[in-house]
Structure formats: C-alpha cells, structure tokens
Amino acid sequence: MSESLPTIAVVGGTGNLGAALARRLGAAGRKVLIGSRDRERAKAAAALLGHDIGYGSNAEVAAAADVIIVAVPFASQRATLQDIAACVAGKIVVDTTVPLMPPKVMRVQLPPEGCAALIAQQVLGVGVRVVSAFHNVAAHKLATDETVDCDVLVFGDDRKAREVVIALADACGLRGLHGGVLANSAAAEALTSIMIFINKTYAVDGAGMRITGSLVPPAAS
C-alpha cells in the first residue's frame, strides 16, 4: 500500500451496507470503487452514489484496490471471498459479514468456525490481512447524512491493519475502536442479533452500541 490514502473497493457495493459505506467514504474524499457480481449493476449504483465512485466486477475492484471491504449476506460470503481470493494477496480485506440465518435472525447462531471473520481468514489464507468491522451499524442510518450513534468494533490479528480500518470508520463519521484479535469478532457478530431483537422489542429505528468510559487512544503502532 502506498503512503497516500488507500484505494478502497467495496465488494457487494450495491447492497445496503456496502452502498452506504461507499457513499460516506466517497464523500470523505477517499478513492472508492464498488463491485458487484453484475458489472452493470455496479455501474448503475456508482452513478447513483456520485462522489466519482468507480465500479467493476467484484474481482476487478478487488484487484484495483489496496483495501477491500466485503459487504455481502452470510449465505454469499464464502463464494464471494473465493471469487476475489486471487486478487487480494498481501492486502487488507475488511469482512463485515454477520452470520444471520433467516428466518431466526434474532437468535445468535455463530458458525462452527467460531465467527464469520474466521471463515474469511480460512477462505483467503494466511497471506491476507483480514480485519472485521461494521457489524453493528444500521445500514439505513449510515445511508443518510445524519450522525450515526454507534461505535465500530474493529477486530484483526494485525494491529496496523486494524488501524487502517479504524481510520475508515472515522472517515465515515463513526468511532472505530480496537476490539482485539480476529476471533473476538464473535462478540460484534453476535451482538447484531441482539440489536435486531431490541429494534423489534423496543420499537427502535436502528439501535446502536457505544462503549462508555474515558478512552485514551493509543499511540499509532
């Protein structure tokens, strides 16, 4: 990755979360490309989002970027990662997958691997710096210009890679926080089912999560 700001690909960039992240990152002046299995859908979505956002197939944008955000449903996670695996060696892949298993999306159902982030690492192999984040953000709120009252827990075994993703969360107007090793992603992935339950039980339009206390940001590594 060059010293300048990394180019960011959003694989699954036509979905709710992917499009919202692409738009916020584009608005923050980041170079963003959105990908889709269907190149034409990516083109149409990029045109709608504005901010000079580029587009391509998932593999094309992954190949062209330094940091690749993957925002697809759990059922598509494995196939999507296999599709881009050849294009991401040595790069940072940000997996946002939450292992929701419809119809019981209000029930925590972590996969046998422990969490979706560990599946991503397994599929991509050790040569890829997998980070996971953005599990608890309400996509429809992120799609607006409003402040989203939610912290972003960022997990990964490589601290420098986490720092890059924390900067992306911050660029989106969120607060990114180190959450520890990749296996810890289970906490944020599981929390999403609790959020959906709380939205329904307490009639909330997109609950969020904040860590409380006087946090002193650590020095960059």
Next chain:
Amino acid sequence: MSESLPTIAVVGGTGNLGAALARRLGAAGRKVLIGSRDRERAKAAAALLGHDIGYGSNAEVAAAADVIIVAVPFASQRATLQDIAACVAGKIVVDTTVPLMPPKVMRVQLPPEGCAALIAQQVLGVGVRVVSAFHNVAAHKLATDETVDCDVLVFGDDRKAREVVIALADACGLRGLHGGVLANSAAAEALTSIMIFINKTYAVDGAGMRITGSLVPPAAS
C-alpha cells in the same frame, strides 16, 4: 414467588461482582442473602455489606430465596450450580458467568455448548427458569455509590423471568434491557473479553456498554 418483592440469594456473594450486586440490592430495600461455599466467609461478608443482608451456605441461601443470582468464576460454575440444583426447582436462576479462560482473558473463547448460560440451563434442567445478565458491568464500579454507565442485557427463554431480572438491574441503578433468548447470552459473554481488551488498550478504568436509540419500553407481559 409471592406478589411481594422476591427474596434474592447471591450465590458466590463474597466475590467482587456478587458482593457489589448484594450491596446495591440491599441498599434498594430488597431482601438479600449472600452465600458462599464457606458459611463463615458469607457471614463476614454480610456483616461488612450492611443493609440487613442475610447469609448462609450457597445451598442454604438458594433454598431460602425466590431468585438466585450466581456470581462465580467460569471454572466454578458447573460445581456451584450442581451444589444448588436441588434447591432451585421452579425458581429463577440468574447466571452471570463469563467464560473467561485465563490467561487469555482478552480473547473470546466461547464454550462448545455455545455460552455459559446454556451450560447453566443444561446443569439445572428445564424445570428452572435460567436468565443470564450482568456480564458487562465493571464490578469495582458497581461496588461504589457512583452511577455505572452501562446497560445490562438480560437473556432468557421466559419473558416474565427476564422482566424480574430487568427490575433487579434497575434497582441496582443500571438499565436492564431484554436481549432475547438464552442462547443470545453468547453476545454479552463474548463482549466481556472485548471490554477487558479496551480497558487495557485505551487505559480505561472499567469501560461499559450502552445501547443507543430511542427505546420504548414494552408493556409488561
């Protein structure tokens, strides 16, 4: 359980979390008994806590109470629950166990059963209403008279039992929230390792967790 306020036992009541909960509940006018494997230790702890808190062995206080809070380390959970199992049929047992496995307490390590709360249900059997809660509260903060800036996610398959425990959290000056089925406890249990990591990484004296959004409390069931 009678219509009046339930009597509460805190099994493992001489530990940090148990003692802090007992003190806050006692201060709120609840009838509280603290238990320990060692009856004499329970007696000494009760005297220190004040508020007319009673004491006994774990099994004695479990037998005498309507609601039993279990606050022991993960390594002692199973044996403690077996010790009180005969005394809690038909009652509400509030498991607070976090499956921390020293020395790697900053790494999420959920048990094969899914979470500690499901282990509790397994040990106690279906005749006991198991609820889990209080996983994310910093015990040393709860031990003071200060406001603790943390929500309490309450899990259980029986909604009325969750409501009883939410009322206990509220009595402790915390905000209790329905978190859904017992299996969802995995989210809050896992989050504790994240909190410990954040305390260390961001030099926080006891981070907490808040759910954001305009929550409308549901009507009591």
